[in-house]
Amino acid sequence: MQKINTGVIGTGFIGPVHVEAVRRTGLADVLAIADINEEVARKKADGLGVERAYGSADAVLADPDIDVVHICVPNNLHYEIAKKALKAGKHVVCEKPLAMTPEEGKELKELAETCGLVCAMNLNVRAYPLLQHVRSMVSDGTIGEIFAVNGSYQQDWLFKDTDYSWRLEPEFSGKTRAVADIGTHWFDLVEYITGKRIEKVFADFATFHPVRKKPLKPVETYSGKILQPEDYQEVPIGTEDYANVQLRFAGGAHGSFTANQVAAGRKNRIWLEIYGSKCSVAYDSEMPNQLWIGHRDGCNEVMIKDPSLMSPDARAYNSYPGGHCEGFADTVKHTMIRIYRDITRDPAGRKGDYPQFRDGYRELQLCEAIYESARTDRWVEI
Numbered sequence: 465m466q467k468i469n470t471g472v473i474g475t476g477f478i479g480p481v482h483v484e485a486v487r488r489t490g491l492a493d494v495l496a497i498a499d500i501n502e503e504v505a506r507k508k509a510d511g512l513g514v515e516r517a518y519g520s521a522d523a524v525l526a527d528p529d530i531d532v533v534h535i536c537v538p539n540n541l542h543y544e545i546a547k548k549a550l551k552a553g554k555h556v557v558c559e560k561p562l563a564m565t566p567e568e569g570k571e572l573k574e575l576a577e578t579c580g581l582v583c584a585m586n587l588n589v590r591a592y593p594l595l596q597h598v599r600s601m602v603s604d605g606t607i608g609e610i611f612a613v614n615g616s617y618q619q620d621w622l623f624k625d626t627d628y629s630w631r632l633e634p635e636f637s638g639k640t641r642a643v644a645d646i647g648t649h650w651f652d653l654v655e656y657i658t659g660k661r662i663e664k665v666f667a668d669f670a671t672f673h674p675v676r677k678k679p680l681k682p683v684e685t686y687s688g689k690i691l692q693p694e695d696y697q698e699v700p701i702g703t704e705d706y707a708n709v710q711l712r713f714a715g716g717a718h719g720s721f722t723a724n725q726v727a728a729g730r731k732n733r734i735w736l737e738i739y740g741s742k743c744s745v746a747y748d749s750e751m752p753n754q755l756w757i758g759h760r761d762g763c764n765e766v767m768i769k770d771p772s773l774m775s776p777d778a779r780a781y782n783s784y785p786g787g788h789c790e791g792f793a794d795t796v797k798h799t800m801i802r803i804y805r806d807i808t809r810d811p812a813g814r815k816g817d818y819p820q821f822r823d824g825y826r827e828l829q830l831c832e833a834i835y836e837s838a839r840t841d842r843w844v845e846i
């Protein structure tokens with residue numbers, strides 16, 4: 465079988481995760497990477513064992529040997545690179561959010577419907593094995609009628625006013641921050657697992673650090689020392705550190721969600737609870753191999769990830785037997801496996817069993833409604 469050639473654009477945090485996950489599919493070679501200039505790209509390429517290093521996204525798109533492009537750069541670049549990549553005839557795997565606005569997202573979704581190429585999103589949280597099992601528990605009636613869905617996505621990497629990143633600047637990140645950056649994963653997960661659409665939202669936003677200290681030199685420069693006034697510039701912050709969103713689902717279920725990027729001690733914790741008419745479930749992504757199952761008339765249970773105990777659909781999201789933990793990197797691998805299998809198929813035979821541009825567009829619609837609700841202090845329909 466001829467291997468597929470991949471180019472990964474952006475080699476900060478998530479780009480190398482894509483490189484590793486693509487290799488783990490066994491279906492593709494990562495032939496090229498790109499970053500802001502050739503020097504940065506070459507250094508990264510050498511570290512990752514990648515042959516070709518390019519100083520721009522355009523250079524990857526112009527490489528005729530590349531079949532698939534992964535977009536792992538700041539949010540403001542996703543739309544333009546995705547559009548150019550599809551025009552160049554490349555399959556696309558885009559990081560979330562798909563674009564900066566619902567209008568851009570809609571255009572990309574429509575392009576995806578007609579271009580005959582695979583247009584995927586790395587909304588990888590869906591691929592935790594026990595969350596797949598929860599999906600089966602919803603669809604086979606084990607949970608019963610869903611009364612309420614609650615949860616949060618909390619982090620502490622922006623806890624201090626000296627913590628800084630492009631994600632704090634709306635021209636790179638978009639007009640919502642916590643909601644677009646981490647909320648999108650939770651909303652996608654909840655709609656995917658429950659099969660229920662969120663139909664209206666009521667949001668409350670807070671910016672706990674209205675002014676942050678932007679380092680004037682690379683952050684590593686300051687590790688282990690306290691910033692002096694000459695080391696930083698004060699920058700007003702317009703996007704939310706925190707969002708609390710009430711949710712109403714089509715068909716009657718209720719819910720709530722909190723995104724918080726200044727939650728001390730919560731490193732990267734996705735929390736989900738579903739309360740149904742037969743039982744409840746609760747999941748914490750920082751303990752990804754355990755699922756709590758709650759009962760009214762019997763003892764509660766803790767299910768440990770074990771493919772032999774799971775539904776057949778969820779079993780397919782395990783690579784290892786019970787007791788062998790699977791986590792974040794494995795979710796990206798399982799997402800890529802399904803995307804790359806589809807790339808090998810004729811368009812008519814594609815399964816689409818992974819997040820796609822239409823899901824990315826859906827997230828942008830939700831972000832817009834949540835932003836609008838926080839701005840106007842009222843319920844907003846999607």
Ligand SMILES: NC(=O)c1ccc[n+]([C@@H]2O[C@H](COP(=O)([O-])OP(=O)(O)OC[C@H]3O[C@@H](n4cnc5c(N)ncnc54)[C@H](O)[C@@H]3O)[C@@H](O)[C@H]2O)c1
Binds near residue numbers: 475520587
């Ligand atoms: N699915 C997930 O779990 C997940 C996790 C982290 C980030 N993300 C998404 O991935 C994207 C990247 O996030 P990150 O945390 O890796 O950011 P990062 O800042 O760590 O890395 C971004 C990289 O893009 C490069 N870059 C910037 N402008 C470029 C340009 N014009 N051409 C080529 N390269 C350029 C930077 O030099 C850097 O190497 C974001 O959209 C983010 O939302 C998703």
